[in-house]
Amino acid sequence: MDQILLQILNGLDKGSAYALIALGLTLIFGTLGVVNFAHGALFMIGAFCAVTLQRILNISTVTTDPTKTDFLGNPATIKTPVVETWFGPEMGASIIDWSVPLAILFAIPIMAAVGFIMERGLIKHFYKRPHADQILVTFGLAIVLQEVIKAFYGANPIPTPAPEAFRGSFDFGTYLGYEANAIIYPYWRMVYFAFSAVIIAAVFAFLQFTTFGMVVRAGMADRETVGLLGINIDKRFTIMFAIAACVAGLAGVMYAPINSPNYHMGMDFLVLSFVVVVVGGMGSLPGAVLAGFMLGILEAFASMNQVKAIFPGIDQIIIYLVAIIIILTRPRGLMGRRGVMEE
């Protein structure tokens, strides 16, 4: 039982990452009708926003310390981060410590700009092209983006730790009457779960309660009519794309402490997030969220030793297996609409 609870926690956490990426993906698909294979790259760029901010905060003044030597025997250098000079050592250190949460503020304008440029510069010209062309050009873009990141940051993962206060883990077990250490869960993962819940709620609220959101929802349902109403749908689409990019980017920023960002993390998530979107039903926002959590939990369960003992290798294929079964039994995914992407 404690094992199951533990895996549900894990599943929720994995699921919230899947759900966030899939949400942005399906938002773009639903409003713009574009299949964006570069969405994983947006997630990756988000994570690298956290890396970049960490680097910016660590910009240092360099002095030499003649009493020590470096590996070549030259006088060692001492680096003092500029923020520590400005705000005093303690304050400066805690700013650096909190670089990941701060990166949220840093990432929003960057991701919005990336989204804006992508939509205006490339995606816009592909609205009328076949879905296959959209998939392929964004796939090409994803390769280019990740290679650019690799050229600047290298191929190795870069550690981006969470603030000191959120390191370590919380013992649920003792509260629930199990023995100590039975159900432990890292604080930062709980933060991640809460954060994604907030983002998901914010996106839904935005679409539900603002005029802008209503127009976009109408556009998702029937694009032509909305266009005929004289509403400048193009501008709204650009904004929607930027929002979707922000959602993916923020998912990436907050994910950075969970796994050190590397340049191919986007591709690693891409296929999974597509499976999530399709299982949820193309163009369905609640479907994407539901499928994200569902697949996350199933994946967590499949990696339990008890399950693996019965089906060796099941954790390697569970997601795909579930996807196949769902697509075959529910032709439009869990909550998809009729006629979308079937031709």
Add this chain to the structure above:
Amino acid sequence: MSTSNLTRRGLIKNSAIAGAGFAAPTIFTASSAAAYTNEPTGGSVTLGFNVPQSGPYADEGADELRAYELAVEHLNGGGDGGMMNTFSSKELTGNGILGKKVEFVTGDTQTKSDAARASAKSMIEKDGAVMITGGSSSGVAIAVQGLCQEAGVIFMAGLTHSNDTTGKDKKANGFRHFFNGYMSAAALAPVLESLYGSDRNAYHLTADYTWGWTQEESIAAATEAMGWNTVNKVRTPLASTDFSSYIAPVLNSGADVLVLNHYGGNMVNSLTNAVQFGLRDKIVNGKNFEIVVPLYSRLMAKGAGANVKGIHGSTNWHWSLQDEGSKAFVKSFGTKYGFPPSQAAHTVYCQTMLYADAAQRAGTFNPCGIVEALEGYEFDGLGNGKTLYRADDHQCFKDVLVVRGKENPTSEFDLLEVVEVTPTSQVIYEADHPMFAGGALGSCNPGA
């Protein structure tokens, strides 16, 4: 650079060598008169540096390339000579190899056995390389080693740690200067015993592919021999990025040590996840919970950041070693590139030097001559102390470093500290050890 092969003289030279007409069927060779594959006929000899330039190990590959370029520079008489000056053999004089200038071609293995073989083939078939070297994973090393055996060129393995490379997949034309899973385990076990005692319960997480399996087998056998109990061995998919669902059940399993048989990105993520779950702050069975990473790489440890602190593992070589060879190499490399070399860089530099020296001593580039020169060869001065290239399996035997993540690093390179240098005598094994059984070395193949 101001020389170009597109000069008139180059053309004349080339046409002077070439005669028209059909040659007899040959394998991979450019001329039927050659005694072996790609016998160098001009004033230069070409080596093939086949390293991962794309994919997750690209940074390791880039470091290997730097070391190769440095080695070629030294062989051709440039730079400060590096470890050529400390090497016990004094055959090399900075005059190339056998008087031929050393040239090289590079390729991308992509860390895929297919792509690595394709790249190596193009070096052999097109560029006339007499030796292929490099790589950053065992699958690639074994695949390329097989190719070199068939093609009749020498393979000087780069970073490969699986027992199989010089075990069941060993080949006469292949040599490995890197240590292996068994040696890691043999070196680590006594250190672990003295640190954590002999009454421990170990939980293994293992990357689900060839290297992971041999690493797990080795370390489990070594720790069980000193009294540890193995609670569970769990395989994790290679493509995993989030290990939480594998790590979460560890604490509750009664284990008090977690062994991460992971490398590269897997290691970074699983270690980061394990520390996140607070495993190291826990007390289980009345003992502190410990994590062990049998194979460390400094480049990868950097990706895990502060999480490596206090965690033990083994490594082939580390730049902080204070022997003359290591110091010369670090100085030479650091001066050229501005940072200390990685173990991958050290390995491939040594491999290039060893090949060059063997050719020099044998007086030929013929693979059979090189094999003869390297088999049973004992040398010193390339870091790691006295080293033996064993004739039976072409595995190098040298000291193994047990290292620990440093608590207070003084620079971004200063991540590991050497805890113990385990002498060769403790890590050597019989050539027919069961973990290495099942293959045959065969005989050297000169190609033609």
Add this chain to the structure above:
Amino acid sequence: MGILEVKNVGKRFGGLQALGDVNLSVAENSVHAIIGPNGAGKSTLLNCLVGKLIPDTGSVMFDGQSVLGRKPFEINQMGISRVFQTPEIFGDLSVLENMLIPCFAKRDGAFHLSAFKNMLDDKEIIDRAQHMLEEMKMADKHGMNAASLSRGDKRRLEIGMCLSQEPRLLLLDEPTAGMARADTNNTIDLLKQISDERDITIAIIEHDMHVVFSLAERITVLAQGTPLVEDTPDNIKGHPKVREAYLGETQDAA
């Protein structure tokens, strides 16, 4: 006994009773029109006939055989061809190829693996297709991409494709919807000619009374999913119930 016998057919979509209790008999070699206001269930009925929808109740017999539960292509192979409201043709293919496909389907059945035959060597089929193109007065356009045809030509091509299968029953779904008057009249003439020259039954669903009264021999009026009345055009024109339910507003158009 008509060639098409629809008995007690009902179809429900959730809470909406799209078809109530439809009985319909189409006599062989006649032209039978089904009319009715929007939402009367005309399209639903048609879809039940061709296998796109399966009715909840009742039976549909074609030439003494039930069509229920069969797939569209099987029903077509039984001898029912369908013309769509917007012409459904193979836009990426040439006009000649558009015509070849139904000819192959007629001769070789629903699936025939003829991967190594050269299409253009099949004289029998080519002749048949070209003959049909001539009959549709499109022979000069045989090399054009079908998508680049005019609306009227597309319609003619589609009808030609259906006819080349020599169907026993031709179903037309508002064949003149959205057409200019001249094109409409051309289509009417074409359909007249078809029904005069061939042994073929035509069932037509139509909005445009002009078309209906120029072509139909019998008319069924559908309202709210049930047939209101079935009679000859003259009687329908004068029928008080129809006037009330339907024609009242559209008499001018007729």
Add this chain to the structure above:
Amino acid sequence: MLKLNKRDTMLFVIVTAMVFLAPFLLNPFPQGSSMAQMFNAGYPDLMQRFVIFGILVIGFNILFGLTGYLSFGHAAFLGIGSYSAVWMFKLLSMNIIPALILSMIVAGIFSLVIGYVSLRRSGIYFSILTLAFAQMSYNLAYSVLGNPSSNYNLTNGETGLQLALNDPRVLDGAAAANGALPVTKLFGLAMRDSYNLNVGGWLFTFNVGYYVAGILMLISFYISIRIFRSPFGMMLRAVKSNQQRMNYTGLNTKPYTLAAFVISGMYAGLAGGLLSSMDPLAGAERMHWTASGEIVIMAILGGVGTLIGPIVGAGFNEYFKNILSKINDGVLHQWLSFLPDGLENFIVGILHYFVGKGWHLTLGLLFMMVIIFLPGGLVEGGQRLAKMFKRKKTDDGSDSNNTPAE
């Protein structure tokens, strides 16, 4: 000739000539020159890849180009074909004929099953289904089915399935006497044998394996032309154009698409078998989803739905992949040595990011360019060029007669 029409015959003759003369065409620079070092592609391994990937993409084009079904898991069949062939070498004989036959049969069976299930859906749902099957195959081949210590080691995991001296090889008997592994052969001809021809400064290599694969590619190409021109091929194009009309014309689309899927799966199996025949090692990476993506890229680069496109696309992709990844800074300096030092370093500094380890970036950019500006692929680019020249020569360019599928 060959029951092809005039234009197709021309095309076929040109391709045949190119395949046979490739050793000359691909080695335009004399041996030893710095241009040759990088740009010559006339060495056996790369030439073999050109034609083998040609076969693969020709097959993929029968599915994607004709029916429009975008399979994102085609690499699975390539991998399955490779494994089957290596198993044949291990168990039966080093002759490539049984290996190729088995690889086509096994890939055919797999594609029948996967196709039967996947073709129940269309559009992106179909793509995701094929992707899911391929990823499952890849993951299992890499781990559970590749563990040497388990009873079902079918793939030998990461290292890849390879020959061993103690394989049974029922027909060939004992291994070679000198302890070397036997080589793949077609009866007496070893695949890796080459004849070298030295003419002046040029070296031309005629490799047995290349010609075997090349002839098989020509056969595959011929079959593909016949399929394109057959009623079956027209039906497949009709599926892409309008499935609704197909259904209401009495045609059952399912067996048509399934037949196309199986044919193209068998092409992939043949290509996989040939890869193993040229180099008897089958790695699981061949089945990874990015490998499937690469097949799609090659098809699009060349021109989807055209006859010659797949060959062009496969050649283009393989050429640049191999050439770009081998260029390093030293080579760049050598090329640009005629420039003043400062400028030379500057240009090398920029190009540095696009070659060697940056080859992915360059290919990604090229690929995007093609999709954006040449939706019809390189074949369309060629046609546009041809048209430009035509227009310059004569003023009448009214080529309204639209024949499908060049």
